[in-house]
Each structure stands twice: as C-alpha cells, then as structure tokens.
Amino acid sequence: MELPDWNAVLPGEEGLIDLVWTLGVAAVLAAAALIVHGVLVFVARRIARRTETGSDELLIEHLVRPLRWIAVALALLSIQRIAVPSRDLAAGIVAFVQLVMPLLWGWLLIAGIRFLKSYIYARSDLEVEDNLAARRRRTRADILARIAVIVVLLVSAGLMLLSIPAVREIGVAVMASAGIAGLAVGVAAQPLLKNIVGGFQLAFTEPVRIDDVVVYQGEWGRVERIGLTYVVLRIWDQRRLVIPVSKLVEEPIENWTRQTSQLLGTVFVHVDHTADIAALREVALEAVRSHRLWDGRAAAVQVTDMTPHALEVRVLMSARGGSEMFDLRCDVREAVVRALAEGLPGSLNRARVLVEEKEPR
Numbered sequence: 001m002e003l004p005d006w007n008a009v010l011p012g013e014e015g016l017i018d019l020v021w022t023l024g025v026a027a028v029l030a031a032a033a034l035i036v037h038g039v040l041v042f043v044a045r046r047i048a049r050r051t052e053t054g055s056d057e058l059l060i061e062h063l064v065r066p067l068r069w070i071a072v073a074l075a076l077l078s079i080q081r082i083a084v085p086s087r088d089l090a091a092g093i094v095a096f097v098q099l100v101m102p103l104l105w106g107w108l109l110i111a112g113i114r115f116l117k118s119y120i121y122a123r124s125d126l127e128v129e130d131n132l133a134a135r136r137r138r139t140r141a142d143i144l145a146r147i148a149v150i151v152v153l154l155v156s157a158g159l160m161l162l163s164i165p166a167v168r169e170i171g172v173a174v175m176a177s178a179g180i181a182g183l184a185v186g187v188a189a190q191p192l193l194k195n196i197v198g199g200f201q202l203a204f205t206e207p208v209r210i211d212d213v214v215v216y217q218g219e220w221g222r223v224e225r226i227g228l229t230y231v232v233l234r235i236w237d238q239r240r241l242v243i244p245v246s247k248l249v250e251e252p253i254e255n256w257t258r259q260t261s262q263l264l265g266t267v268f269v270h271v272d273h274t275a276d277i278a279a280l281r282e283v284a285l286e287a288v289r290s291h292r293l294w295d296g297r298a299a300a301v302q303v304t305d306m307t308p309h310a311l312e313v314r315v316l317m318s319a320r321g322g323s324e325m326f327d328l329r330c331d332v333r334e335a336v337v338r339a340l341a342e343g344l345p346g347s348l349n350r351a352r353v354l355v356e357e358k359e360p361r
Helices: 016-049 055-081 087-122 132-162 165-176 179-188 190-205 245-250 277-289 322-342
Strands: 213-216 219-226 230-235 240-244 263-271 294-306 311-319
Touching: 016 055, 016 087, 055 087, 087 132, 132 190, 132 219, 190 245, 219 240, 230 245, 240 245, 263 277, 263 322, 277 294, 277 311, 277 322, 311 322
Parallel strands: none
Antiparallel strands: 213 219, 219 230, 230 240, 263 311, 294 311
8 A cells, every 4th residue: 555645635726625635525525424324323232132142242342443543544435536636645644544444454353353252241240150261251251352452462563563564664674684583582482472372271270260269378268350461369358369370270279169169067076984975965966957058968087096185077068169168167067166165175175194192201
C-alpha cells in the first residue's frame, strides 16, 4: 500500500471547497454505515429476545461495537468509487482506513474470544456441589483466551506496521542484523517465556484449576485467578498470594480438590492411659454424625498411638469440601474436649509422679 502525497492533500484557498465537499461525502458514508448498523443490531436484538437461550444476546453485546466501526471503515473504503472533487484526500482516507483495518479485525476476533469465554463461564456453575468439570472448563477457557488475545494483538499490530512501506523496510533491515540482539533479548526474556510455556502446560495438565483448594508453602487458600504468567491464591485471611506459573509447574503443591472436592479430615485427641475409650468413641461419633457439614461417607474413632505419657486417639470424618472440612474439624474438636472436661474427667491426660517414702534412720 502506497501512502498519498499529503502535500497535495492539504488545500490552498482554491481547493477548500473541494476538501469540504469530500469530507462531507465521507461523513455521509460513515453516517449511512452507522444507520445500517443500528438497524441491523436492533433487528438482531429483537430476534434474540424471542429465543429461549441467552447466548445470542451475549454474542450481540460482544460484537456490536467492533462491527460498528468495521461498517464505518468498509463504507469509507468505497469513497474512491464515488466522483469526489479531491481525489488526493479520498486516497488519503482510504490509506488511513487500510492502515487501521487489521486492528479493527483484530478487535472483532478478540470480541469473539471474549464471547466464547463468557459463554463457557455461564455454562460452568461453581456453586454446584460437584463442580470439578466446571472448574476444569473455566480454567482452560481463561488461560486459552488470554493466549489467543495476545496472539491476535501481536498479529494485528504486525500487519498494521507491515502495511507502511517505511516501517517494512526498517523491519527487514532490523531482521537482517538481529542475531546478537535477538540472543540478548531471548536471554533477558527467559523468565517471561518460561512462565508463558508454563501457562500452556497449566492449561492442559491442570495441576490446579480455578476455585481449587490448595496448600502452597504452608498457606491454605483457593485459586482465585489464573493468568498467563501467574496464579493468584486467595488465602483464608483474605490475603492474596501471587505465584509465578513456573513455580507451580516445578514445585510440589498440595491440591485438596484435584479429583473431587470431597475430603477426609482428622482430629487428634490425647487422653490418659486409663481413659474410657468406648465412651469417648460414642461422644465423638455422635458429634460427627449429627453435624450439618458431615457428608455421611466416613466416621471412625481409633487409637492410633501410645506414648509413655498418653494415648493418641484419632477421630476420622468426611466433608464435601475444604472449607466445610475445616469447620467440621473445629466443631468436633470442641465437642470432644467439652465432653472430656464435663462427662469424662477421668480420661483427661495426667502426669504421674511416684513418691517413695524413705525409711527413718
């Protein structure tokens, strides 16, 4: 594409009327495109309201703005087919429109990508009891949408720049002498590229997903956001832990909801060797089975260890998820300790001291 001679486009006193006339034709073309676009959008929205699904309305809302300006651009491209007084100005308008057209088409593609992401999000409800499939779909949609947007932006910007002859010549010259510079940039960008590759791996191997309950370096929380190069972990005390993707790929992480959100939890109680284990078992099982957060899968009380000073009793229970398990363990622990203090004081752990009476001399 060759740019026009802008010195010829700029008018003198005699060409001012021709310039105004040409700009008026361009404005009429743009207004006509906006009117046609508005009518078509109105009709499409009326049709979408009569359908049972909401995805068509969502599609219209995402595409309406880029399509508006694409319609204007396509209308302005036809100005050279019209007999306008200033042919140089018309050529300048067409050159400018052709310059920005890659960005407009890229905008349309990005809008389509965001629609697909919103559509997947709408069909992936995280509030259901078993949300494993929904979390998997949301995680992949989030990561792949970010990657696709970056690719579209790079391609659109590259096509726009390559349409300028001067920039194209500079680009060829730079590419011809970019060996050492490319090596230096590659070394400097290694951490970024490492995280981007880790993002691809995270999308398909799924060590963590959105809303997963994980423990990373002793911090318990939920995966709130998965970016292209980082993951945001929402800690239980409302702090946010930002983790590079490469760390999650390389380092071990404890995922409580990898296959299912159901969990087993334990409460350990230390009692005296003479404790009434049968009574303690009855109290603990009653506390577990009567609790609203118990999911009915597992409940048991076992003596798991004996030390010189106490017996270790483990109360095993199950719950639907990590947060429910934490609350269930706290309530069961409180109920067992209260029962020991009030009903089974003889089972409390004791420290015994043997005192031998010396014979008088």
